[in-house]
Amino acid sequence: MTTAEQPPAPRKKTGRRPGGADTRRTVLEAARAEFAARGYEKASMRAIGRAAGVDAALLHHYFGSKDRLFMAALEFPVQPKAAVAQLLAGDRAVLGERVAEFVLTLWEQPGVLDRLMALVRAAATTEQVARLMREFVQEELVARIAAELEVEQPELRAELMFSQIVGLAMARYVIGVEPLASATRAELVPLLAPTFQGYLGGA
Amino acid sequence: MTTAEQPPAPRKKTGRRPGGADTRRTVLEAARAEFAARGYEKASMRAIGRAAGVDAALLHHYFGSKDRLFMAALEFPVQPKAAVAQLLAGDRAVLGERVAEFVLTLWEQPGVLDRLMALVRAAATTEQVARLMREFVQEELVARIAAELEVEQPELRAELMFSQIVGLAMARYVIGVEPLASATRAELVPLLAPTFQGYLGGA
Structure with missing residues (x-):
């Protein structure tokens, strides 16, 4: 998983496509970590984007708003x-x-x-x-x-x-x-x- | 009840004695309002003292610490x-x-x-x-x-x-x-x- 410490990685042939399922999963993992560590109010979209290695525009494209990202991140592990x-x-x-x-x-x-x-x-x-x-x-x-x-x-x-x-x-x-x-x-x-x-x- | 907006009131003959049961009740009411409005972490002993019209030393004398004041303020209304x-x-x-x-x-x-x-x-x-x-x-x-x-x-x-x-x-x-x-x-x-x-x- 890409972390905040790493520079933007060069695209690997087998790596995730931008906007693909891997990116979504990476964003949700970063969001879960941020919400768990800081709570809903203090959690920052910017910090989530940084931890996931995606920019703010992409984050908003996928999830729209903090509340929607929150529900997506914490979605039930079952349908x-x-x-x-x-x-x-x-x-x-x-x-x-x-x-x-x-x-x-x-x-x-x-x-x-x-x-x-x-x-x-x-x-x-x-x-x-x-x-x-x-x-x-x-x-x-x-x-x-x-x-x-x-x-x-x-x-x-x-x-x-x-x-x-x-x-x-x-x-x-x-x-x-x-x-x-x-x-x-x-x-x-x-x-x-x-x-x-x-x-x-x-x- | 003394509020933060009022200046320190001149002592009335029929008013509460410092350190008496009325003061305790006033402090607990102020603490309940502060904890309810701001939550435990953000609630301030200083703000509670100010709202109750008592100084910090008296507050600590009565309740010792924020956690003890919290439990006292939220005490069950029944024994x-x-x-x-x-x-x-x-x-x-x-x-x-x-x-x-x-x-x-x-x-x-x-x-x-x-x-x-x-x-x-x-x-x-x-x-x-x-x-x-x-x-x-x-x-x-x-x-x-x-x-x-x-x-x-x-x-x-x-x-x-x-x-x-x-x-x-x-x-x-x-x-x-x-x-x-x-x-x-x-x-x-x-x-x-x-x-x-x-x-x-x-x-």
């Missing part, structure tokens, strides 16, 4: 549509367990927790990010889940499930209360599964 | 010990419902939500505050609750209850997803009660 479909496709009697397993496994993937924490921190301190997150959650998660539930108040129930997931991340990783912070997935799933199952209507 | 004892004293078969009612009612009290949000925001962005909150939660809430539960892993279960409460505050008030943000207490209690009841061991 919400595919993940929701997969979770809801299986046996509904153990849906709560499947959600608990999915979330805890996801957080153990490299880099996922950093993105999640950067997002939660930014949403907690910056109304602009809170709004983006609100729209994302409502459109990409809640609406999709609610459409598949045969219960009353499906949106409210999907959002209570979301609230438990956010709170679990806060308590386990941000505040870090013990023994929750060190509890294993195997210990947590049996306790969380009935909560999710209940919110989803025992579906 | 944790008394609240936990009261919640656990009643019928255990409806303990989950009682917890849900208690939390949602508490957040509707004037000023409570401001304090909670300032605390969550600060904990999400400042490791020093996260540590204070971790100690507070473990010592004042989890230990007290766990001691009264006749289940395995009582601390873990108490912390999962705490995580749902934190996540509910985040989703309802910080991120503000709808319909959760506008849902009434009467709508939420029946959905939250089984979660709390389950974590507390169906106790």
Whole structure:
């Protein structure tokens, strides 16, 4: 990855094309590092461009604005549509367990927790990010889940499930209360599964 | 309340004594306003002193340091010990419902939500505050609750209850997803009660 210390590299035959998928990935990696290190408000588009070795014009061409770059950089490591479909496709009697397993496994993937924490921190301190997150959650998660539930108040129930997931991340990783912070997935799933199952209507 | 705009007021006969309970209350109000407006890191002891009309020496005499002033300013509007004892004293078969009612009612009290949000925001962005909150939660809430539960892993279960409460505050008030943000207490209690009841061991 190109870093701020290197001079603009001569183009290698096998190197990335300007504007190609490699550049996009490099920019997103630089953006994640900058947002994680400095937070949303203090993060600088200029610093991200410098770290990625691309100029400001290209950065704006790709991502338009800081808020759009932020959401792109912290995008879910899974496609919400595919993940929701997969979770809801299986046996509904153990849906709560499947959600608990999915979330805890996801957080153990490299880099996922950093993105999640950067997002939660930014949403907690910056109304602009809170709004983006609100729209994302409502459109990409809640609406999709609610459409598949045969219960009353499906949106409210999907959002209570979301609230438990956010709170679990806060308590386990941000505040870090013990023994929750060190509890294993195997210990947590049996306790969380009935909560999710209940919110989803025992579906 | 003395504000930054007013010159130092001549002492009134019925006014507060320096160092008395009124001064303490004035300082805490000024601190809450400063922390809420500027966040933990940017909040200034000097600005709080100025707003409260007390000098820096008195401020340090009372509260010692910014982190101690922060916790004092954002202190729970209820005594944790008394609240936990009261919640656990009643019928255990409806303990989950009682917890849900208690939390949602508490957040509707004037000023409570401001304090909670300032605390969550600060904990999400400042490791020093996260540590204070971790100690507070473990010592004042989890230990007290766990001691009264006749289940395995009582601390873990108490912390999962705490995580749902934190996540509910985040989703309802910080991120503000709808319909959760506008849902009434009467709508939420029946959905939250089984979660709390389950974590507390169906106790």
